Amino acid sequence: MPVDDDDTRPLTRRERVRRQTVDEIVERALELVDAGGAHSLSLASVGKAMGMTSPALYHYFASREALLDALVVAGYTDLGTAVEGAAHEAADRPAPDRLAAVAHAWRRWALDHPRRYSMLFTGSRRETVDPLESVGPISRSMLALVTTLQEIAPDGGAGGASADGAGDAAAFAASGTGAGGSGPARAAGLDEKLSHWGRSLGAPAGTGHPALRLALSTWYRVHGLVSLEIVGAFDTMGLDGGSLLTAEINSLVSEAGR
Known part of the structure; x- marks a missing residue:
């Protein structure tokens, strides 16, 4: 029997019907997104x-934005399930x-659901904070990405960086990129933010x-490639997105092992 998210008590019949209706609304709304986009x-x-x-729909979602929040949660959940499954x-x-x-599971999901992908990452909601759910x-x-890359580059990789990132930070400082402060200060600031991000993911200690x-590099390279592919950027070039992604992954593995 379904139970409430906040406790273990059985749902009443009214609550079960409401939940089923909400789920159906989300399903129908996602179909409309697939057909014409979130906009x-x-x-x-x-x-x-x-x-x-x-007016009846307002009994379930207070506004269009509230419904879009539910669609974003459903989209991220579906994408996450596909990646975790792979x-x-x-x-x-x-x-x-x-x-x-x-990486290829991420791409396949985006190609199967291009308008949902745009809703999540490149749509008109890009200035809206995603719901906590x-x-x-x-x-x-x-996290699956981070733990895999930790195995590929356990001692640093990417130019011989040490496990604490010192070599990588030095390379970042030498590049002169970023804004404000010296190179080492910028690198230390980035590493601090990365550490916080890793902890928020639940990355293993160490x-x-x-x-x-x-x-991070893998994600924005995969996301960038997929975003170009779903709008047809490679079509006139005669390039296959799957082959390009394989080449990117091979390059990343090579970088990690240097």
């Missing part, structure tokens, strides 16, 4: 798909293979800055 979504269109009036299926394979499995699913995906840097 075209309205409570009226969702109500029509549900066979409900707009990591689990590849658990007995070498770390570079697991990294490839995670979305943090867990996507964090688990990033996860080094190099693995966290590589995880």
Whole structure:
């Protein structure tokens, strides 16, 4: 029997019906996002798909933004499940293979759900803070990435950085990138933020800055490639996104092992 999220008591019949209705509203709304994008979504269109009036829909979602929050949570959960599943299926394979499995699972989900992906990462909500409920699913995906890269570069990698990130920080300082302060100060500040990010993910104690840097680098390279692919940027170039992603992963593994 379904139970309430906040305790272990059984749900009443009214609560079960309400939850089922909310789930169906989210499902219908995601179908509308798939058809026309999040920008075209309205409570009226969702109500029509549900066979409900707009005022009736307000009994379940107070506003369009509240409904979009629920769709974002559902999207991140689905993406996170796909990535975690790929990591689990590849658990007995070498770390570079697991990294490839995670990256390609991310790409496959984006290609299967391009408008949901845009809603999550590149849509009109980019200045809106994602609901807290979305943090867990996507964090688990990033944790799979971090732990895999820690295995690939346990002693630093990426130019011989030490496990505490000193070599990597020196390289960052020498690059002269970033704003404000000296290179070493900027590098230390970045490493502090990366450490905080790693802890928020639940990364194992001892996860080094190099693995966290590589995880961040992997994510924005995969995300950038996928974002270009779903808008057709590679079509006129005759390039295959899967092959490009494989090349990126091979490059990342090489960087991690240097």
